[in-house]
Amino acid sequence: GPIVDGKSSTDGKHDVLCPHDLSRVIGKMKWAGPKDIEKAFEATKKAQPTWDEKGGVARADILREMGNKLEENMDFFIALMSREGGKTLADGVAEVREAVDFCRYYAHEAETHFNQPTRLPGPTGETNHLSLHGRGTFVCISPWNFPLAIFTGQVAAALAAGNAVIAKPAEQTSFTAFEAVKLFLEAGVPKGVLHLLPGDGETIGAPLTKHKDLGGVCFTGSTEVARLINKTLADREGPILPLIAETGGMNAMFVDTTALREQVIDDIVSSAFGSAGQRCSALRIAYLPDDTADMLIDGIKGAMDELQLGDPALPSTDIGPVIDKDAETTLVNYLNGLGKNAKILKRVAPDGLPEKQTFFFPTLIEMKNIESMEREVFGPVLHVVRYDPDRLNKVAPQLEAKDYGLTLGIHSRLESFSREVRDAVKVGNTYVNRSMTGAVVGVQPFGGEGLSGTGPKAGGPHYLQRFAVERTVTVNTAAQGGDPDLLNLT
Ligand code: NAD
Numbered sequence: 001g002p003i004v005d006g007k008s009s010t011d012g013k014h015d016v017l018c019p020h021d022l023s024r025v026i027g028k029m030k031w032a033g034p035k036d037i038e039k040a041f042e043a044t045k046k047a048q049p050t051w052d053e054k055g056g057v058a059r060a061d062i063l064r065e066m067g068n069k070l071e072e073n074m075d076f077f078i079a080l081m082s083r084e085g086g087k088t089l090a091d092g093v094a095e096v097r098e099a100v101d102f103c104r105y106y107a108h109e110a111e112t113h114f115n116q117p118t119r120l121p122g123p124t125g126e127t128n129h130l131s132l133h134g135r136g137t138f139v140c141i142s143p144w145n146f147p148l149a150i151f152t153g154q155v156a157a158a159l160a161a162g163n164a165v166i167a168k169p170a171e172q173t174s175f176t177a178f179e180a181v182k183l184f185l186e187a188g189v190p191k192g193v194l195h196l197l198p199g200d201g202e203t204i205g206a207p208l209t210k211h212k213d214l215g216g217v218c219f220t221g222s223t224e225v226a227r228l229i230n231k232t233l234a235d236r237e238g239p240i241l242p243l244i245a246e247t248g249g250m251n252a253m254f255v256d257t258t259a260l261r262e263q264v265i266d267d268i269v270s271s272a273f274g275s276a277g278q279r280c281s282a283l284r285i286a287y288l289p290d291d292t293a294d295m296l297i298d299g300i301k302g303a304m305d306e307l308q309l310g311d312p313a314l315p316s317t318d319i320g321p322v323i324d325k326d327a328e329t330t331l332v333n334y335l336n337g338l339g340k341n342a343k344i345l346k347r348v349a350p351d352g353l354p355e356k357q358t359f360f361f362p363t364l365i366e367m368k369n370i371e372s373m374e375r376e377v378f379g380p381v382l383h384v385v386r387y388d389p390d391r392l393n394k395v396a397p398q399l400e401a402k403d404y405g406l407t408l409g410i411h412s413r414l415e416s417f418s419r420e421v422r423d424a425v426k427v428g429n430t431y432v433n434r435s436m437t438g439a440v441v442g443v444q445p446f447g448g449e450g451l452s453g454t455g456p457k458a459g460g461p462h463y464l465q466r467f468a469v470e471r472t473v474t475v476n477t478a479a480q481g482g483d484p485d486l487l488n489l490t
Pocket of ligand 1: 019056086118141143144145146150168169171199201202204205206209220221223225226228229248249279281348376378389406425444447448452453
């Protein structure tokens with residue numbers, strides 16, 4: 001249940017199901033209510049100033065300890081995420097590592113930028129200092145597809161910058177968030193500073209974003225919900241608050257005839273179908289050259305035959321389930337609604353999957369163009385479009401017109417082609433001659449533009465500042481009888 005002021009409830013009623021076998025209830029979670037919201041805000045209001053005054057070095061020590069604790073509990077989290085979130089073991093390993101990286105990276109950033117004021121230049125007889133401080137209480141709202149990494153990353157960043165945090169995880173993966181908050185508290189985050197309020201978006205998420213004592217919102221999820229939160233914040237009385245929103249994408253890869261066949265096929269299949277396509281960065285549209293498209297499509301089909309679907313807790317499984325029945329229904333409806341513009345080329349349909357499950361078979365669709373694609377298709381569905389790489393200007397504007405800007409893939413041996421694609425399609429993260437997923441903290445700071453997000457990039461050097469207020473102090477030292485720096489001159 002909720003964790004408020006260090007206390008958690010255990011009388012949960014809400015069944016949390018295992019996505020690959022819906023007959024298994026992995027636990028019961030108690031949703032937070034209006035009283036929990038009030039209690040959490042009262043506690044953060046009291047506790048945040050002391051947390052902020054602690055400074056970046058003291059907060060960094062606690063975040064590093066959280067990183068260590070996550071590492072010590074790696075096996076536990078991999079098992080929990082495979083049961084609750086349908087994550088394969090390999091995805092689980094990468095996810096725990098990413099959560100650890102976030103803790104350590106933001107710890108370093110807090111030490112560097114949040115520990116003491118920076119001295120600025122100014123005229124003789126005056127000192128000028130700039131310092132960064134927490135904004136108050138941040139509400140962190142996260143999705144189910146990275147139940148540990150994104151959850152931990154948002155919370156660690158807000159804490160590192162000196163904020164108190166009220167975290168609202170996705171309803172599907174509340175247990176993973178519960179265990180992560182327990183570890184944050186064990187690592188030394190004061191109980192008044194961090195609270196967990198599980199529950200659904202409308203009944204818990206929405207009231208949190210309306211609260212009078214809110215200092216800012218960090219959100220990762222769909223573009224639609226980001227818009228709702230943006231409207232709610234705009235309608236509030238009082239200070240105008242920051243919204244950091246990381247949202248979905250309509251991600252494409254452009255291949256030319258100089259690309260290496262095996263490498264392209266491997267990267268397309270892993271980028272589109274890995275994690276059952278439930279990554280915001282996943283490849284949705286592969287533009288294949290007219291001249292080599294048939295050969296590449298044959299290769300993709302062959303590689304799809306090798307994909308092992310099944311229980312995500314088995315080491316042999318490549319692709320687990322989609323998160324729940326709603327997600328599966330949305331994908332089925334999408335396939336049923338495909339118009340004349342599209343043709344299904346292949347669906348992987350293995351035998352022997354459990355009856356009560358939410359598997360959606362990886363699907364390859366050929367489209368003439370992407371005009372009919374209105375929004376992100378969040379699952380293992382890859383669209384291919386044939387095109388002439390010498391006429392990039394015929395297809396790139398169609399993609400740009402969708403206004404998303406998250407990830408982009410390019411496969412080519414020609415630097416000029418790569419540059420041309422990058423000039424034509426503006427996105428947050430571009431990957432050349434490799435897969436398009438798996439951004440590493442501090443190495444590929446992650447996040448999009450346009451409909452894909454507000455920035456700044458998670459795991460990047462400009463992230464923490466967005467969680468902070470900046471204050472300057474100017475002192476007329478002449479009024480104290482002179483500038484001590486000048487007196488010290490020899
Ligand atoms: P979602 O938008 O449905 O839900 C995200 C969170 O918002 C959940 O915790 C949900 O309970 C909450 N929520 C729902 N309605 C709300 C409301 N009215 N007010 C406040 N909170 C509310 O997204 P999802 O299905 O959990 O996640 C998948 C989406 O997340 C995809 O679109 C994916 O592309 C995106 N995503 C983006 C990134 C990124 O970094 N850009 C990373 C991961 C996922």
